[in-house]
Amino acid sequence: MNLRLYLLQRVTAALMLPLVLGHLVVIFYATSTKLTAADILGRTEGSIGWALFYGAFVCLVAVHGAIGFATIAREWFGARGQAPTIIMWTVGVVLLLLGLRAVFAVTMPGGLS
């Protein structure tokens, strides 16, 4: 792992820490107060706050997770040469697209449909 990727992974981990805690609080709140899907969508659709919160979360996860996957591919599955880099970019882009799609789906007014 080169130093730039190492730093990027640590910085994204530090930034995700408060977001993970916030996400856990949201989960506990949503499940303990028995909110329905409609209740949740009623609060998230059209909300710039939730869009920024989960949009940032998804971007950080995509960067952090992609670097980690490249390391796993190298160390556990013996990926060599350009393979770890290709895996890193692929995982990063897929995570980013799937994550942002989910964020849009719950925060866009009226959803994605």
Place this chain on the structure above:
Amino acid sequence: MQVSREHSATLDRTNTVNANVTKLEVRVWRGGEAGYYDTFSVPKRTNQTVLDVVTWIQRNLDPTLSYRFACRVGMCGSCGMTVNGAPRWTCRTHVSKVASDNLLEIGPLGNLPVIKDLTTDMSRFFEKWQRAEGAFVPTKTRKDPIAAISPQDAARQNVDEAIECINCGVCFAACDTVRWSEDYLGPAALNRAWSLANDARDGGNTNRLRAISAAGGCHACHSHQSCMQHCPKDLNPTRSIAGLKRLTMEAYLRGDLS
């Protein structure tokens, strides 16, 4: 193929002294990368080390057994072997502390190519010291006065532990990351780099920090701390590596490594 053969001594002087002596069942690796464990019966003695057992086997049962040792007192770092699954210095490892049910299984150190029996090829281990810029780079000549390093100096205190390394390779054999990445420098080489990075007399830090920031450098360490757990000198290479991560990060942010 696993083959097991039973050996017994034709003459054991200990048995003539103590008729009630108990025996150790010792399984010893024979061959190279491909090999088998051979089983030997060795008299158990008080204050017996694992190296004593190996030496006894070679002198009394099988003179073809290959192993490496030199000082026998925990200074030279030559006698590292895998004992009952864990890497250890055998000259200071008492049988009574590691044998369970009088059973010992002794193999070569892990993560290193086996030459024969208990002897490994340590070239890879020492080449990584070179790659980590583990050689001292002097900044003065013999005509200059000797540099005064205060024991209270913070950089000197940083390496109080690290400089006690005897290069035995036990940490290298214990390290998961070494097993997973053949280019990883490993705990001992990085610990050495940390010692020199804190040496006020040394002038090689720019190249050193660059070397240990490359692929396979200090940032590949996952901080599993197997090196600390198995180090026979109770050193903490993980802490040295954490120090290097800090130093390289600071150097990178200053623009020294770009």
